[in-house]
Structure formats: structure tokens, C-alpha cells
Amino acid sequence: MTRQRRAGGGVDRLPSGRYRVRIVTTDGQRLSLGTHTTKRAAETAYARSLTEQADGKRIAPRTAGVTLTEYAPRWLDARLTSRGEPLRPRVRELYRGQLDRHILPALGDVALDRLSTATVRTWTAHLRGPAGPGASTAAKCYRLLRSIMATAVEDGLALTNPCTIKGAGVEPADERPIPTVEQVHALAATIHPRFRCVVLAAAFVGLRKGEILGLRRRDVDLDQATLTVAQQRQLDTTGAHLVGPPKTDAGRRAISLPGALLDDLRHHLDIYAQPSADGYVFTGHKGGPLAPHVLQHEWARFLSGGVDRVRYCGKQVENSRKKE
Structure with missing residues (x-):
């Protein structure tokens, strides 16, 4: 922001390119008189306000009262x-x-x-x-x-930004524990088999939740051992699906898949993924697109079981795989 200061106020060039007019009244009140598209228009408005004030007219801000x-x-x-x-x-x-x-x-x-x-x-x-x-x-x-x-x-609706409190916009950065490889495999082995590859993809491929939910069959190339992140999927408060590109241009990327993950992904695609090329890789219990709350429910159910839950799920996974 470039500023041209003068006694009794001034003309500021804002980051938007517009010019804001400010004035200080005879009783010391600082007022904003709005913005203009050109410097000449702002200078004219500023000069007019000085003349009106010298003639004893009351100067009122154009934007007073906007809440x-x-x-x-x-x-x-x-x-x-x-x-x-x-x-x-x-x-x-x-x-x-x-x-x-x-x-x-x-x-x-x-x-x-x-x-x-x-x-x-x-x-x-x-x-x-x-x-x-x-x-x-x-x-x-x-x-x-x-x-x-x-x-x-x-926009000329306020003279200054009152949000100048040091540190007020900084969130506490608690250190997040990183699971070991053994812990990831333990979780993958004990959570419901439908969500095993969700755990592995998040841990070893680095996919975000929205990217996991938006992954389609066409995005997974087992022959080339690659995975393409082309879209993400979220749900709004009404339950509607919000599908779109990754948040940033860098978010659209191709990732090399670890060899140890290929067999799990192949098994998952055969059993749980939707059939078409545009079908979603990760699905809910009824075969529809996986909803975030379903995944959260499975995670909470896993955590609530403790050690006994881990042992039970391990046997359950082993038995289910034998049947498949």
C-alpha cells in the first residue's frame, strides 16, 4: 500500500489498486470517505472535503454504520x-x-x-x-x-485492520506421533478387511482423506505400479458429495506404489471396488462410495476394543481371507 500523507488526512493506494480517501476532522476524528478507481478522482474528493470542512460543513464518513x-x-x-x-x-x-x-x-x-x-x-x-x-x-x-x-x-469501510494481536492466529502445533511400520501393519490386519487398503494407502502412499475417498479404478495402474491423484471427494453437512480437483496444482500427481502394496490393492480391487473405470476404489459396506463417517466409525470401533479387539479382529481377518 503506497500512502500520500497530508495534514488533515491523505490518499492511500490500496492493494486492490483503488484509492482511498481519509480525512481528520477539526475535532480530531479520523474518517474514511470511500475509495475511487483513479488517483485523480481520489485527489478531487480529498480536496472537496477540505474545502467543505473549511466552510464549516460537517464531514460524514460514507461507510459509517456498516456492521x-x-x-x-x-x-x-x-x-x-x-x-x-x-x-x-x-x-x-x-x-x-x-x-x-x-x-x-x-x-x-x-x-x-x-x-x-x-x-x-x-x-x-x-x-x-x-x-x-x-x-x-x-x-x-x-x-x-x-x-x-x-x-x-x-473497500474503504474501515481505516485500519484491528486484527494486529501477535500470535492470535497461530494454532498450537502439538507433535503428532508417527506410527511405526509394525503398528501400521497391525492396524491393517485388525481393522475390517474392506478398509485394510485405506490404512496402507494413507500410511505408505501418503494420500489424504479426500484423495482416498475420490480414488477411482482408472487412477490405479498395477502393471506400472503407479497411482494418479486426479480428484478428491468430500461430503458437506447435507451429505452431498463434493467432487473436484485437488486443492492445489501440486496436489495432482502420480505416485509410485510400493511393491509390497500391489497384492493388497489387487485383492481389494477384485473384492471391494466398484466395477467400472470410473468406479470408486474404496466403498462402504453396501458397495456405495465410502463415506467419511463410515471410516470414522470403523476407526472408533477398532480403538474401543483394545487388545482383545485386536486379537479378535486378527482371527476374523484370517478366517475371512480363507473363505475368499
């Missing part, structure tokens, strides 16, 4: 990804949930040009406190609010 509740939905509708694409439905759903549950109930009635750093600090401290959802959710909501307010500044 976060009014602005946030417009921001969400116009928001684009870094690649200039509309937000993915799942991301939009996530942002909408954060707004409805944690941001707008507390800050929605506050005008954008009146939202202070002190108010934001109190709000985020509550989210991190014992009555709030926790530090991770607080950091996510803070980052969303910061993005919204950054755009509001560009």
Missing part, C-alpha cells in the same frame, strides 16, 4: 482463492460455520469502522478460555476475521 453482520456475507460471496477461483463448497461451509457460531454472535453488531483491537483481543481471549471452543478454533476464527477486515480496509 460485520452486513458485510461478512458479501465478503464470503465475493471471496476468491489465491488462484482466482471461487471458494470450494466445503471451505465456504467452514467459513460460514465459523461466522455463525463464533464471530457474528459476539461482533456482528459492531460497525466495521468501530471495531477496535481491544474488542478483538477480548473476543479471542474468550474463545481461548474455558468457556470457549479452544485455542485451535480461536486461531482459525481470528484468521478469518483478519481476512474480512483486510478487505474492508481495501
